[in-house]
Amino acid sequence: MNYNIHFDFVKHRKKFFAFSIILTVLGIVSLLLFGLNRGVDFKAGTTLDITSSQVMDKTRVEQIFKDAGYDISPTVGGTTASARFDKVLTQQEVEKIMEGFHAAYGEDVSREENTVDVELAKELAIKAIYAVLVASIGISIYIGIRFEWRFAVAAIISLLHDAFIIISLFSIFRWEVNLPFVAAVLTIIGYSINDTIIIFDRIRENLRFAKIKSFADLSELVNRSIWQTMTRSINTVVTILFAAVLLFIMGSESIRYFSLAIVLGLAFGAYSSIFIASPLWLLFKTKWPGTAKKIAAAKNEP
Structure with missing residues (x-):
């Protein structure tokens, strides 16, 4: 050819x-x-992936985290929000964050939590x-x-x-x-x-x-x-x-x-x-x- x-x-x-x-x-x-x-996989910390039945607003989500004591910039897209923390969150801290989401978006809010320790x-x-x-x-x-x-x-x-x-x-x-x-x-x-x-x-x-x-x-x-x-x-x-x-x-x-x-x-x-x-x-x-x-x-x- x-x-x-x-x-x-x-x-x-x-x-x-x-x-x-x-x-x-x-x-x-x-x-x-x-x-x-x-990412959290290679350093100690917690990842929270939050899903709601409603479309989330980035400004509102950032305020929820600020009210819980975390000045971070979460990733928000549609009905999901993802946040990375440089420390391992306790269950009490996670629940405090979720209370803010429940108050803003109702009880139909679920979360996926991934935690990695230092070792x-x-x-x-x-x-x-x-x-x-x-x-x-x-x-x-x-x-x-x-x-x-x-x-x-x-x-x-x-x-x-x-x-x-x-x-x-x-x-x-x-x-x-x-x-x-x-x-x-x-x-x-x-x-x-x-x-x-x-x-x-x-x-x-x-x-x-x-x-x-x-x-x-x-x-x-x-x-x-x-x-x-x-x-x-x-x-x-x-x-x-x-x-x-x-x-x-x-x-x-x-x-x-x-x-x-x-x-x-x-x-x-x-x-x-x-x-x-x-x-x-x-x-x-x-x-x-x-x-x-x-x-x-x-x-x-x-």
Whole structure:
């Protein structure tokens, strides 16, 4: 099949590398200065999700919390209100808050209460880090076995790029990080590596029948491989992205940041698979000591 290549991914690789490096540097600075906006899952505190049969007013809800002794800014949407407290509330304190809601919105008001103490918060944070590390190591081993080491290194850099960009964005915009966010990062890692493997598999297949005599030949092969898998990549990301956006718009407040992380992760996962991973492999393939000699030898073959 003849693929009409409209865009040269390899030619513009430095622009994409620069864009990713800028985002990475901004993320590092933000993490060093501000850290992550940890949710109740990763620090001691209580979360109250309150539901009423009536539509809630944000100003009125804030006043209810102020009357109970808490000057906080709750999240209010429709018939639900969500509040995060940096300390563990006692049952008496929770009941005092609920009395205000019952007085304002009637007795048909329910609550969902989640409390995390200090030790549990530390344990959850450590286990979350372990989960991401174990997943990354497992994927590294799999890629290293299935492909040559250059593919594996490029894939892992791309994978870490996606995870770190999402973490950086959550740090920069001060979005809340909780356990669903960790699940989102693991989901992003799985999606990103799947999309990257599809492109790498096509590159490896095309290499079997190609006569590479110059960097231009290898660049053309990478571009052709990306375009050959482009339709599949676009269809996959659009389908999943459509569901993720609907989940973000229509989902409950408790999974709002999970949905947001998935949406951003899908977009950057597709971006890194196409614009980062494959050009990185090309650089490793051509710039590594000894490779240039092999290409030169192939060029001199009759």
